[in-house]
Every structure is written in structure tokens, then in C-alpha cells.
Amino acid sequence: MPLGIFAFFATLAVISALGVILQRSPVHSLLALIVTLLCVAALMIGLDALAVGLLQAIVYVGAIVVLFLFVIWLLNLERDPEESGRLGIKLLAAVGAAALVGELTAFLTRTHMSQQTVNSDYGSMAQLAGLIFGNYLIAFEVTSLLLLVAVVGVVAVARRWPSPRLANRPPTLSAKPQT
Amino acid sequence: MTPINYYLGLGALLFAIGTVGVLIRRNLIVVFMSIELMLNAVNLTFIALGRAMGSADGQVIVFFVMIVAGVEAAVGLGIILAAFRNRLTVNADEFNLLRW
Structure with a gap:
């Protein structure tokens, strides 16, 4: 895969991955996740893994993401409320992630990997x-x-077990369709 | 030709973003999406290393990881449904029954 195409897909994947974790609405996060998964699938195809890349596009985007969408729709999720007062964990997460990336990058830049040539039926x-x-x-x-x-x-x-705790709660999932 | 190291770096970056998502988000569904992101980063790393070594074993492992990811998503979303039915929320902070 030429460097320009790789840079395009990699940038798009990183931006949409940030969109997954930073957006308030779960549906918007899910749409960003679809973009990330498709970018990764394109990168896999660029690495001569044609079958696995197509499987990624079909199985992940076609099945697993639809399952997520189904659950969001079933639970009727709105936008998350603004979270506040949890600066400590966010700081810790940022420092930990930066340390992880720094460590892995240090390994990767010091490792010399030669790329083997492969047959045409590879992947x-x-x-x-x-x-x-x-x-x-x-x-x-x-x-x-x-x-x-x-x-x-x-x-x-x-499965919906008969639960006494639900008896005095407002009906949500157990509401009967209005006909 | 893009060096393999770039793919590995991208995988590391995506994995770190997924980790941050698991740590800072309280919405259980978004936490699950972040886990899928991390699994995908590892998949990309497997493919890149398999390509560098000229072996297709990495792709078979990715195939199995995809199956396990599907199982994990199905079971996890089932648990989220059951939890939502009891608490009427998907905020992870509300589930504190086992908290010491």
C-alpha cells in the first residue's frame, strides 16, 4: 500500500476512534466506530489480507455494529449527561495511554522488520x-x-424473569405495544 | 511501500484510544465499543506482523478473534439488557451493589 493511501486511512481511523470515545450520543459514537472499522478493513486489504479484510467489513460492520444499534434502539438511549468532577481518572487515563503509546513506539522504532515477499495467493x-x-x-x-x-x-x-422489584417501577421494556 | 512499523504504530495508537475510552466513559455501551476498538487494533497488528513474516497464521488468529469478539458483544449486550431492566440506566456508576 502506498504511503499516501496509508496516511489517509490511518488519519481517518484515528480521528474517528477519537470520535467514538469523545462524543456524547451513543449513536454518534457507533457511527464513528463504523468509520474506524472500515478504515481498518481497508488497511488489512492493503496488507494483502483480502479475505480477512472483507470478513471484517461484513462481520463487524454488518453484524456486530448492527447488534449495538439494536440495543441502543431497544434501550432508547439519549445523549449522556455532562460528566463532571472526575478529572482524576481522566488525567490518569491520559497519562497511562501516553505512557503505553510511548513505550510501544520506543519498541517499534528500535526494531527493524524486513517485509517478506509473498505469493499471489497470500491471504x-x-x-x-x-x-x-x-x-x-x-x-x-x-x-x-x-x-x-x-x-x-x-x-x-x-430472558425476562418475573421480578418483584419491577412491580412498582414505571414500565419501560415490559410495556405492551399500544394497539 | 509503507513500512510495517507504521501499521504497528497505528495499532498501538488505536489500542491506547480504546483504553482511554474504557477508563473515562461511564456509558456501558460506549465502554463496549471501546473494547471492540481495542480488539480491532490488535487484529491490525496481527495482520501486519503476519504480512511481515510472510505467514498466513496471523490471519487465522484474526479470524478467531473476530468470532470471540462477536460472542463477547452478544453476551455483553445481553448482560447490559438485563442490568438495564433492573436499574433503568446504563451508567456504570449506578451499579454499586458489590461495591465495598
């Missing part, structure tokens, strides 16, 4: 599938078990 779905159903077959099968457990767990957690 293709065929090569990926050969690895997944070869060396990583056990991990792949365990993943299916993980997904099954997650489905059962989510249904158990998010």
Missing part, C-alpha cells in the same frame, strides 16, 4: 481455509462449541 480464502481446516481444526471446532454456549447463555441472561 486468499483458499489459503485461509486450508489452514483453518488443517492446523487449526481443533480450535475451529471448539469455536463452534463456544458459539453454542454463548447462544444459550445470552438467552438465559437476557
Whole structure:
């Protein structure tokens, strides 16, 4: 990937990542997150990882982000109220993040990495599938078990149990549709 | 040709931004978005290092990380729904039942 295109996508990714954490409205944060994810997907494709980049665009932006949107819509979230009086944790977060970036940058600038040349089928779905159903077959099968457990767990957690605490609260999620 | 170090630096920066988001935001949904941001930064690092070494194993790991991220988002949002049903808020400061 040429340096100019990399700089464009990297700048856009960083700006929109800042938008994710700095905006008050969760929906705006989510839109910024979509831009970041698409930029990262473009960078992945630029690194010859075509299949994974497309998976990133489809699975993340198409499924996970829509799940977030669904929950924001279900909870009817408005803008966050202004937070105040938590300067200490913000200062600590800024210092910690700056230290993390400084440390990693110090490592990266001192490391010399040569880039190997790769075949034309590098990062293709065929090569990926050969690895997944070869060396990583056990991990792949365990993943299916993980997904099954997650489905059962989510249904158990998010199910509406009859709760006496909710009896004297204003109805929100349990409100019946007005017909 | 962009040096691999630039990609790793971008990954570090995105990861740090995600960390700051987890620390300073109180909205549980935005905290989850920040976690997704951190996972993505690590994914980019895996891809960049895999490309530098000429091996496709990094991409397989990213594939698995994506699956785990999807599971984590589903379970986490289910927990947020259940918590919202009890407290009618998604502000993390309101959940202090286990606080000492």
C-alpha cells in the first residue's frame, strides 16, 4: 500500500476512534466506530489480507455494529449527561495511554522488520481455509462449541424473569405495544 | 511501500484510544465499543506482523478473534439488557451493589 493511501486511512481511523470515545450520543459514537472499522478493513486489504479484510467489513460492520444499534434502539438511549468532577481518572487515563503509546513506539522504532515477499495467493480464502481446516481444526471446532454456549447463555441472561422489584417501577421494556 | 512499523504504530495508537475510552466513559455501551476498538487494533497488528513474516497464521488468529469478539458483544449486550431492566440506566456508576 502506498504511503499516501496509508496516511489517509490511518488519519481517518484515528480521528474517528477519537470520535467514538469523545462524543456524547451513543449513536454518534457507533457511527464513528463504523468509520474506524472500515478504515481498518481497508488497511488489512492493503496488507494483502483480502479475505480477512472483507470478513471484517461484513462481520463487524454488518453484524456486530448492527447488534449495538439494536440495543441502543431497544434501550432508547439519549445523549449522556455532562460528566463532571472526575478529572482524576481522566488525567490518569491520559497519562497511562501516553505512557503505553510511548513505550510501544520506543519498541517499534528500535526494531527493524524486513517485509517478506509473498505469493499471489497470500491471504486468499483458499489459503485461509486450508489452514483453518488443517492446523487449526481443533480450535475451529471448539469455536463452534463456544458459539453454542454463548447462544444459550445470552438467552438465559437476557430472558425476562418475573421480578418483584419491577412491580412498582414505571414500565419501560415490559410495556405492551399500544394497539 | 509503507513500512510495517507504521501499521504497528497505528495499532498501538488505536489500542491506547480504546483504553482511554474504557477508563473515562461511564456509558456501558460506549465502554463496549471501546473494547471492540481495542480488539480491532490488535487484529491490525496481527495482520501486519503476519504480512511481515510472510505467514498466513496471523490471519487465522484474526479470524478467531473476530468470532470471540462477536460472542463477547452478544453476551455483553445481553448482560447490559438485563442490568438495564433492573436499574433503568446504563451508567456504570449506578451499579454499586458489590461495591465495598
